[in-house]
Amino acid sequence: MSHAIQYLRSLIFVGQMYLMMPIFGLVFAPWAIFSKKGARVCCKSYSRYVFWTARLLVGIRCEVRGTVPQGEVLIAAKHQSFLDIMMIFTALPTAKFIMKREILYTPVIGQYAKLLDCVAVDRGKRGAAIQKMVEDVEAGRQDAGQLIIYSQGTRVAPGAKKEYKVGTGVLYEQLNQTCVPVATNVGVLWPRTGIGRKPGTAVVEFLDPIEPGLGRESFMETLETRVEAKSDELMREAGFEPDGLHQNA
Template identity: 75%
Template sequence: MLQYIRSVVFIVQMYVAMPVFGLVFAPWALSSRRGAFAACKSYSRYVFWTARWMVGLRCEVRGTVPQGEALIAAKHQSFLDIMMIFTALPAAKFIMKKEILMTPIIGQYARKLGCVPVDRGKRGAAIERMVADVNAGRAEPGQLIIYSQGTRVAPGAKLPYKIGTAVLYEQLDQPCVPVATNVGVLWPKRGLLRKPGVAVVEFLPAIPPGLDREAFMTQLETAVELSSDSLMAEAGFDYDEQRPGD
């Protein structure tokens, strides 16, 4: 019960702090991409700091973080992995639902960061438009993050990897860095309880450009799923307990 109360207090203060950071940084952030990065990374670090002492949740980044242009294909389990991946990378930008760009403050920041809106009903067209922008030099350089399963996936759940990642991999001709995580074990996609422990995002060895679509997708999914399973077991997740009827 005490951990639950701590979790609720942590969540409330975290969301109260979000518009405060957004407004304080707004003059710099809305006139400069550098300011937008500073604002978002400052807020994320604040969340990491409060999570550590309020609910006992520590954040850890493992592996070699890419510094140049790359496609980042990540496992997505909760809001926490978004902040951890973004803060670790020098110039991250996300492929995101276009509805997010309509939200106050957050939408303006996303535009400044160079995030790419995707219409879920027209994803192929959106990816083609984004690739065209990158190839024409109109998009800001950096690390483009895509969640290959398209949404948050709870620990133990299985969801297919979508072909959009392979399309980007083929057309961008950049290395693809898979990213595994266990954050959903400690910070679930639903519910208020935040568990103590070590939340990890791990940057795995890059997949060089040039593989055919099927080989790329197989290598990506195998790397991310096996590494995520290992990290989740490290955090105390037990697959046997999640099986129906057990």
């Protein structure tokens, strides 16, 4: 019975979350169209609304740990579900994402991604996508902020293995910026697919920065080791044991 009640609460939560998305988008549109600040306030306000309703309806509490960077840095994050997107974006002062091009055609999300100057890449053309990503990022560097990239290129379920893409290493070299890794356990409570949500504490944690100057191979090894180790630790904290359960994502 308790599982059925939690599923019903999850269904209500997910339904109202997506219902409110276009409402927030429309309410803030007159400001957001003419101001990146307006677009950013809209997205953060919506995210905080989702955090509040997640705690109220399904028992998920959202917690950000570590030192949140304030300057112009590269953020290389673990990605498990829509929740970590909102938590990382809301924590950072002036963030924008590197994302797959298809998202630009998603209602509301796509329009606000454009307003925030997020960098869209074509994942089907790997080499060209990386070069275009670097060019787009460099072209927008006058707008200082935090550039977020998901190094595995997609949402990865807890316990699943997925290689770290070379694009993060290319950006690290080309931009010559500090990189801040981010670990998470949100997928344990808020899965990448499906309706069900589990109560608990969803965490994103900003880890020690990786300063510029490492070789690409050394950087990628350091990044993956730090993010995976901390994410496994956070998942265990949430009641999920990743060891021995790895499989392809």
